[in-house]
Amino acid sequence: MLNLRLNEVNLPYPDPIHPIIIHFVIAMVLFAFVCDIIGYFWKQNYLFEVGFWNMIVASITIFLAVIFGQFEAGLAQPYQAAQQTLNIHTLTGWILSAIVVGITAWRLGIRHHNFLKIPPIYLGVATFLVILICFQTYLGTKLVWVYGLHVEPVVEAMKEGVIQ
Template sequence: MLEYLTSLNDHNLPYPDTIHPIVVHFVIAMVVFAFFCDLVGYFTGRTHLFEVSWWNMLVATVAIFVAIIFGQFEAGLAQPYDLAKSVLNLHTLVGWSLSGIIAAITAWRYVIRSRNPNKLPIHYMLVGLFLTLIVGLQVYLGDELVWVYGLHTVPVVEAVKEGILP
């Protein structure tokens, strides 16, 4: 078992496939769904959706740190070539920023929920929209790393190992 954990496979990982995208898609879905619930609850008066949104944000706050841990680990093993480095660095910066933003918004949401669980201020809704847009940017950057630059794909890993990609 130790041999399996210390050797890298053809994806340049010590485990079968990347874990970061699995966890991060969970975070993406929870943040977007939380904003959707807030939006529907705000405009329809279905305030029970605010509770759904709160729990989604709370779990997303914990999960984003798990996503970052695996993201940092897997980025370190990716051996990014020169063209991919700037996108990977931006993706990392936005990811760490998102962790702070999501934690702050969740803390703010806790205060709002404590004061009046049946009402959301318009400012919170605007911040939720802003958060959703930043998450969209982060999704774009992550997709670019996989689908354009091919990080952790077998052909790119082989090309880096053979010195074809600088």
């Protein structure tokens, strides 16, 4: 069994890495979406290329976010009240990673077919992706700001048995 030295927020390193990586992914996907919308409605075809490459980077990076998310969730030792939100956040994270990669693969096919256009249905699916990301962001925010996972006073209270 691996014996990690955990600090005051139950991590083997100073701060959680998952939020840093996932905020990067969120920014890449949202920026790709904005580029695609502007490119579609204002006929700025070069923005489709920007959106495509942002999705490529997001597809690669989201798996790092999920890996660190799983690792840090395991170290958080969530108490009963936080467990359901963490479970939904975990499941949604895996679903999101599959959707991001799927949309990127679809986007690659669109790009090979005609890189100067994207179909409206793609924008509809991308809109669903953005909504799902907003929901996932809400859950992650709730885990930190409401339940205090990896926040020092909450970690201390759990160690002392105040929170179970």
